[in-house]
Amino acid sequence: MxxxxxxxxxxxxxxxxxxxxxxxxxxxxxxxxxxxxxxxxxxxxxxxxxxxxxxxxxxxxxxxxxxxxxxxxxxxxxxxxxxxxxxxxxxxxxxxxxxxxxxxxxxxRVTNRKPYKAIPLSAKEKSLLMEAAGQFPNFELKFYEGENKLPAANAFSVNEGIVLENFYLHRFLFSHVSWTKQQDNLQKVGMFIKTMEILPPKSFIFKLCSNWKIMKFLRLIKLPKLIAKENAAIYAKSSAFGACLAQNNAQEDFIATGRLIQRVWLTATGLGLSMQPLMGIPLLHLKIQSGETVGLSPKHQTEISKTYKKIKELFDSENQNILFSFRIGKSDPPSAVSQRLNLEQILLK
Ligand SMILES: Cc1cc2nc3c(=O)[nH]c(=O)nc-3n(C[C@H](O)[C@H](O)[C@H](O)COP(=O)(O)O)c2cc1C
Incomplete structure (x- = not known):
């Protein structure tokens, strides 16, 4: 074999x-x-x-x-x-x-962070995506397709501000950005800057943001909030937001979520649809919910909890956890794709 x-x-x-x-x-x-x-x-x-x-x-x-x-x-x-x-x-x-x-x-299949076209999903597309998730009976795939997507877009983009305001999230993000193709080819992990779809002059500002001391100054002029708002405007122009919901959140539920989402994402790819996970708020909320708040300021804890509640309301999911969330829509192809480690680098001897 x-x-x-x-x-x-x-x-x-x-x-x-x-x-x-x-x-x-x-x-x-x-x-x-x-x-x-x-x-x-x-x-x-x-x-x-x-x-x-x-x-x-x-x-x-x-x-x-x-x-x-x-x-x-x-x-x-x-x-x-x-x-x-x-x-x-x-x-x-x-x-x-x-x-x-x-x-x-x-x-x-790729993560496409470009702006999408605000065209609704067709009934056929939706039914094929739901079918792809159907093999996992304890999980529910739901779409938020309201006419006005700004409330959902605003909620998901709260993360884009927090990541620039929190020292640990900021450090992790920028230690995983490759600024040149050469660096990306060498490292093969992390995200090549072009996959983030940040156009000049914003790409120049984003580079400045990578320096925590400069970032601290940029916080004073509320740049993180401005960046979040700009992301919200992009997210609002999606066909829909999607979420994988489940009552439980044990280790095996996250693995099953990954299997479900992969089938949905591959189905979307086959249909010519683009997807971008929007996971910041649900993932940080899982941490806070477990009483684990190390590394997050009280202000951010409150902001994350409030935003998560809002997202749950939008998905009408009172008794379920959001284990994965994303936006989906029609878009031009991404400007670049991410690298993978070679087979020899992932195989254990
Ligand atoms: C659990 C999980 C969470 C993710 N969260 C985000 C996210 O919040 N925002 C985002 O733009 N991409 C997110 N991604 C996408 C990854 O960044 C992406 O899969 C990775 O960079 C590889 O690129 P590719 O999907 O184009 O192959 C997430 C992926 C996974 C599996």
Whole structure:
């Protein structure tokens, strides 16, 4: 079985700030997927929840890629309590499997941060996206498509201000930006500046923002709030906002969320739709909700809790947690795509 080929393709999975928090041990008919916590120690990644979502996407990619090679997968999630970083054990066997049509979108799926066109999703598009999420019975995919999207756009963009005001979030973000193609080719993790779609002269200001001392000054003139407002105007022109909702939020629920979202995202890609996760507020809220407030000022804690409540109201999701949220719409292709580590860099000897 050509497992290396399967893993190579699966490696296109999305991850928070493109940290690619995985290492994989390949054996004859088996793959062990390990989380690498040190790759993402951001405040957004409380209890590695964002990384577990990324692992879910990786697992789904593996199953989809394997199906096209007549290989079936038996997936055990978090198989051993005493090995917390072992996220999944996948046993492969040669079998006649129906090839998953999402296969052809795996290496085309991207995060598109460009402005979208404010065209509503068609009934057909929506039903295919819902169908993609339908394999996960304990989860619900919901869309917010109100005529006036500004309230949702404003809520999601609150994160874009906070990330520039909080020392730890700021440091993490800018330590994951590659400013040149050369740097990006070398590092292969993190985000190439062009994928962030910040045009001149704003790109110049963004570069200034990377210096915390300058940023502290720019806070005085309320630049973070201005940037959040500009992002809100872009987000408001999406076809819809989407959310994956669940009553539980245990480790395995984040992995399942990643699997669900990957199927939705690949379906969207096949339909020519663009997506951008908008995860700042839900991820920070998960941390605050657990009573873990280290690194967040009381003012930001209140702002995050209030904003999360607002987003939940918009999605009419009183008793559910938002485990993933995003915007979706029609757009020009992104100006650049992010890199991935080579197979040799993610395989354990
Ligand atoms: C759990 C998770 C959270 C993410 N949150 C955001 C986000 O809040 N904003 C954003 O622009 N992209 C977000 N992303 C997208 C990643 O930055 C992106 O997947 C990564 O940079 C790789 O790029 P690609 O998706 O184009 O392959 C998130 C991805 C994951 C898996």
């Amino acid at each position: 050509d497992l290396k080929n399967i893993i190579n393709l699966a490696n296109y999975a999305p991850s928070g700030d493109n940290c690619q928090p995985w290492k994989i041990k390949l054996e004859q008919n088996r793959a062990l997927l390990f989380n690498v916590p040190e790759t993402d120690l951001s405040l957004y990644n409380y209890k590695q929840q964002a990384s577990l979502i990324a692992h879910g996407a990786l697992i789904e990619n593996i199953a989809i890629a394997a199906s096209t090679k007549n290989v079936s997968c038996e997936i055990s999630i978090l198989p051993y309590i005493n090995r917390p970083n072992l996220v999944a054990e996948i046993n492969f066997s040669p079998e006649n499997v129906h090839p998953d049509p999402l296969f052809s979108s795996i290496n085309k």
